[in-house]
Amino acid sequence: MHRFLIGGIAAxxxxxxxxxxxxxxxxxxxxxxxxxxxxxxxxKQVTAGSRFNPAVSVIIDGAWYTDNVGGxxxxxxxxxDGFSAGHGHGHEEEGEEHGGGHEDEHGHGHSxxxxxxxxxxREVEIALAxxxxxxxxxxxxxxxxxxEVELEEAFVTTRSLxxxxxxxxxxxxxxxxxxxxxxPHSWDFFDRPLVSExxxxxxxxxxxxxxxxxxxxxxxxxRLGVExxxxxxxGIAAYLGAExxxxxxxxxxxxxxxxxxxxxxxxxxxxxxxxxAVQLGASVGYSSTFQQSIERETFYQDHEGTAxxxxxxxxxxxxxxxxxxxxxxxxxxxxxxxxxRDLDRRDVFFAxxxxxxxxxxxxxxxxxxxxxxxxxxxxxxxxxxxQAVYGVAQRWTVGLRYDEVGLTNRSGIDGGExxxxxxxxxxxxxxxxxxxxxxxxxxxxxxxxxxDGERExxxxxxxxxxxxxxxxxxxxx
Amino acid sequence: MNWxxxxxxxxxxxxxxxxxxxxxxxxxxxxxMGMLARTVGGEHVVIDxxxxxxxxxxxxxxxxxxxxxLRRADLLVAVGAELEGGWLPAALKGANNPAVLPGRPGxxxxxxxxxxxxxxGPADRGLGDVxxxxxxxxxxxxxxxxxxxxxxxxxxxxxxxAHAAEFAANAAAFAAxxxxxxxxxxxxxxxxxxxLLNHKDAVYLLRRLDVPVLGYLEPxxxxxATARHVSELIEDLQGREGLVMRMAYEPAQGAGRVGxxxxxxxxxxxxxxxxxGTADDYVALIESWVLRLERH
Numbered sequence: 001m002h003r004f005l006i007g008g009i010a011a012x013x014x015x016x017x018x019x020x021x022x023x024x025x026x027x028x029x030x031x032x033x034x035x036x037x038x039x040x041x042x043x044k045q046v047t048a049g050s051r052f053n054p055a056v057s058v059i060i061d062g063a064w065y066t067d068n069v070g071g072x073x074x075x076x077x078x079x080x081d082g083f084s085a086g087h088g089h090g091h092e093e094e095g096e097e098h099g100g101g102h103e104d105e106h107g108h109g110h111s112x113x114x115x116x117x118x119x120x121x122r123e124v125e126i127a128l129a130x131x132x133x134x135x136x137x138x139x140x141x142x143x144x145x146x147x148e149v150e151l152e153e154a155f156v157t158t159r160s161l162x163x164x165x166x167x168x169x170x171x172x173x174x175x176x177x178x179x180x181x182x183x184p185h186s187w188d189f190f191d192r193p194l195v196s197e198x199x200x201x202x203x204x205x206x207x208x209x210x211x212x213x214x215x216x217x218x219x220x221x222x223r224l225g226v227e228x229x230x231x232x233x234x235g236i237a238a239y240l241g242a243e244x245x246x247x248x249x250x251x252x253x254x255x256x257x258x259x260x261x262x263x264x265x266x267x268x269x270x271x272x273x274x275x276x277a278v279q280l281g282a283s284v285g286y287s288s289t290f291q292q293s294i295e296r297e298t299f300y301q302d303h304e305g306t307a308x309x310x311x312x313x314x315x316x317x318x319x320x321x322x323x324x325x326x327x328x329x330x331x332x333x334x335x336x337x338x339x340x341r342d343l344d345r346r347d348v349f350f351a352x353x354x355x356x357x358x359x360x361x362x363x364x365x366x367x368x369x370x371x372x373x374x375x376x377x378x379x380x381x382x383x384x385x386x387q388a389v390y391g392v393a394q395r396w397t398v399g400l401r402y403d404e405v406g407l408t409n410r411s412g413i414d415g416g417e418x419x420x421x422x423x424x425x426x427x428x429x430x431x432x433x434x435x436x437x438x439x440x441x442x443x444x445x446x447x448x449x450x451x452d453g454e455r456e457x458x459x460x461x462x463x464x465x466x467x468x469x470x471x472x473x474x475x476x477x
Numbered sequence: 478m479n480w481x482x483x484x485x486x487x488x489x490x491x492x493x494x495x496x497x498x499x500x501x502x503x504x505x506x507x508x509x510m511g512m513l514a515r516t517v518g519g520e521h522v523v524i525d526x527x528x529x530x531x532x533x534x535x536x537x538x539x540x541x542x543x544x545x546x547l548r549r550a551d552l553l554v555a556v557g558a559e560l561e562g563g564w565l566p567a568a569l570k571g572a573n574n575p576a577v578l579p580g581r582p583g584x585x586x587x588x589x590x591x592x593x594x595x596x597x598g599p600a601d602r603g604l605g606d607v608x609x610x611x612x613x614x615x616x617x618x619x620x621x622x623x624x625x626x627x628x629x630x631x632x633x634x635x636x637x638x639a640h641a642a643e644f645a646a647n648a649a650a651f652a653a654x655x656x657x658x659x660x661x662x663x664x665x666x667x668x669x670x671x672x673l674l675n676h677k678d679a680v681y682l683l684r685r686l687d688v689p690v691l692g693y694l695e696p697x698x699x700x701x702a703t704a705r706h707v708s709e710l711i712e713d714l715q716g717r718e719g720l721v722m723r724m725a726y727e728p729a730q731g732a733g734r735v736g737x738x739x740x741x742x743x744x745x746x747x748x749x750x751x752x753x754g755t756a757d758d759y760v761a762l763i764e765s766w767v768l769r770l771e772r773h
Contacts, residue, residue: 030656030663032620035591042632044589045579046558046610137570160575164548215548215573221541223571269541274529277540319538321531325701394701394728434699435536435563436602469602476539476567 054130054138055471059185061122063464065115073446073458074114081419081449082381082409083198083235115462122464125152125183129471135160141183152183152206164215174205175213175225176263176283177335178313186475188331188389189428190442190462194403195383198422199309199339201234205285208232209259221269221279231260236307236339237287243302247369252302252346253291260289269477275321279477281313290341298351299372305343312336315477325394326432336384338408343379345413347372377412381405387426395433401426406449420449440464501637504543504550504577506561507534508749509616509759510587514554516756517629517648521640525550527568530749532726534560535606535699539567547572550583551636554629557586558593558613582635588613590628591621594681605697617681617748619659619763623652651756658760662686662767669770670718673710673735675702675727678748682763688770691719694731702731711738722746722769744769 067073078084115122124144132138137159141152155170173181179196191197196204213225231237237260243251265283272278285308292303313335320328352359353366366372383405391397406421428442442462450456500523505511508530514522525546528537534556547553547568555561569578576583593611601607615621630648634641663686671689674680677698683690691714696706711734721743723732729745736743746766750758 030620030660032624032652032656035618035621035624037590037592042582042635043578043580043584045584045586046588046593046613157570159578161573162575164573166573213573215544215571217549219545221545223544267541269545271542271545274531277542279541317538317540319532321529325533325536434602434606476571477541 054128057125057127057129057468057470059123059125059127059183059466059468061124061185061464061466063115063120063122063190063462064118065120065460065462066117067458067460069456069458071117073460076448076450076456076458077194077198077422077446079448079450080198080405080422081452082379082406082411083422121146123184125185131159132156152203164217166213166215168211168213169209171206171208172211173203174207174227174229174263175211175265176205176227176285177265177311177337178279178281178315178333179335180204185466185468188333188387188397188399188430189401189426190440190464191444193335193385193387193401194405194422194424195335195337195385198405199235199337199381199383203233205229205233205236205261205263207237207261209261220271221267223267225265227261227263227265228259229261229263230258231287231289233261233287236285236290236309236341237261238291239289240291240293243293243300246300246348246350247367249348249369249371251293251300251348252304252344253293254304256289261285261287275319277317277319277477279315282311283313284308284310290343292343296347298353298355298366299347299349301345301347301373303343303345305341305376307339307341309337309339311338317477326391326397327394329389329391329397331389332387333389334384334386336382338382339380341379342376344374344376346374373414375413379411379413380408382408389430395431397430397432399426399428399430401428409449417452420453420455422446422448424448436469437467438465440466501551501633502549503552503554504546506553506555506565507616508752508754509622510554510556511752512750512754512756512759513587513622513626513629514552515754516651516759517626517644518633519640519643519647521637521643522552522633526752528561528564529752530747533724535563537561537564539564539571541571543568544571547577548574550574550577552583552585552633553577555584555586556613556616557588558608558610558615560588560608560613582632585629585632587615587622587625587629590625591615591618594684595677605695606699608698612677612681614678614681617679618685619655619662619682619759620685621681622759623648623655626651654756654760658763659685662763665767665771670720672770673714673719673721673732673741675723675732678724679722679746679766682766686767686770691717694721694723694727694735701728707731707734710735714739720744720769722766724748742769 125141127141129139135158137157140154143150143152151171153172155168155172158167175181179193207229209227209229211225211227213223216222232239240253242255243253263283263285265281267279267281269279287307290305290307294301315333318330349366349370349372350368352364357364385401385403387399387401389397389399403424404421406419409421410418424444424446426444428440431439444460446458448456500521503514503522503524504527505514505524506527508526511524511526514524527543527546528534555565578584596611598607598609626648630644633644666686666688669688671691672683673691675694677693680690692710694702696703719741721732721736721741723745725745732743747762750762
């Protein structure tokens, strides 16, 4: 054995002068001493991370856009029956909706995804991530969106809770469903699924609050979590607070303290080996306050009540053995959500009705301060999407998506209304030169139910370039 | 007799560890790292491998099964130096297990236990998927694996002091075996004409064996071979002897073109032991490379 070793060393020394990368010219190429660094502390990680500075990453996301309806596709979508508060309630006049959180003026909606025809810089994301101390990690993301800067997320997570527990505090994207907590740069399509946008809002469920989650010590992945959130999400927890009385008549809207939105989620993933992976999820939510105020021509139509939702989500991924890059990779993903709102309505007049008479005319039906319609009703809406992405080459993928919202689409308002569903068909071709850049060509066809039963159709084309630079973090499943 | 002595020794050690501690749960990022933990930890470790060896570890992604393994792990054994940067941080974040976070005794990366080649390069992604802290593919160097085994033994000793001596002995035996085998491999590979690789990974092995690396099919790290780059390689290497060696998961096209144009053999190689591989499998893995090199 020794003879062999020495012989080998001798032969190596004779045949080869010395390993070039080592310092001493006479060094034994088989002596591992030079490979040992100075003594290391346990758990040391070699990283390019810049010591105490947070890891910074920047995402630039721009698109060229056009549609065949004069740039109105996004507005058509916002008028979808059953999902637009100021519309589709059987009233002739168009109301101006005030929901909590985001107040979009018609036509100039500042909302994620609303593009002008031509070139758009959809957003620039700047994310900072760091470990605060042995107990906390922190993450902050700003989004420059047109002229505005928004705080997309700013949260702290624990890193030392025992027993598989983790707590999260701050403003964050809820873990409800699958796509809700993904940032736009992780999506497989340019835009958010309709069910997420119309049932919840432009940002999905993005709230300030706390989350507690637990990873079970099981052989199959099981994660359970609950969230207590302030409650500002447009579609399920819109909040306005108390509004001033009109001529001594109180409005139905009241101040309520947060947290007003509570959610729970479960995620389960059986172990299917290295090629296949599946994750199934279920989630529920309850909002103790849902408030809307629609300003009609002569009265405020106020809604106040509660809302709840439940949903199911699933994702399946296939990564072929021996695959190179994305070739042959397949991903199937879908989510379903069902939302119920249990609302009281009270209309309060701030002007005379009808308007063509003098205000003190005894023939006037309503005077300022009068109460009009009072009723209690339920809204029920749902929606789902199903999408598939397939890697056709090492750096190319194609994606197909089907969206439908309003399979259940009824409201008890004004004695009961029921509307058709709205649909969207999407196809995308992605080119990913590296993991840091992506070019996408996307076609979408919308078939939207508007104005109580009419259908509006549109076609959209997106050509998107997305890059990320800096210390971009890993994406979770 | 040897097995009897080992058995007695093990029995003695087990007896000494009075409340016989259960085996340490180890999550290894790759089969090679699993091999290392198995070799050093012996029967005192139970190993989950997070990513298989049949694909590019750069392009893997965080999966729930990894979080399950990390959730129950006492020790994470990674290659490190950000090789697993695309998925390990996310998997760790999803596992809610503070014991295996970087900086804790439950976190081990081989790259931190050895010196790295090509350290200090520019941190500029215009140059591809670069690793300015140094080349992370240390599992391709048998001597570095020996050194890493010794460091792993010291770390295992912290987590399971009762078996410290055994871990140290296992690691020393592995390191000695790597030294001895490397001497033989260097002999056999002597005179190999040089190798064209796809990625800058097996460079650790080839340098160890003093076999020249003639170039890379990737124009820049992480960028797949382009027709133009392949043409340039063919032009540059015209008239030379050499061989093309690519991993089974790496694209065949560019490698095939170079092999055809230059009349070089193209070999499809592995870079990992099987999932439950042992030190013998690691030796066999390196042997498979030496076998291709020595025939020239």
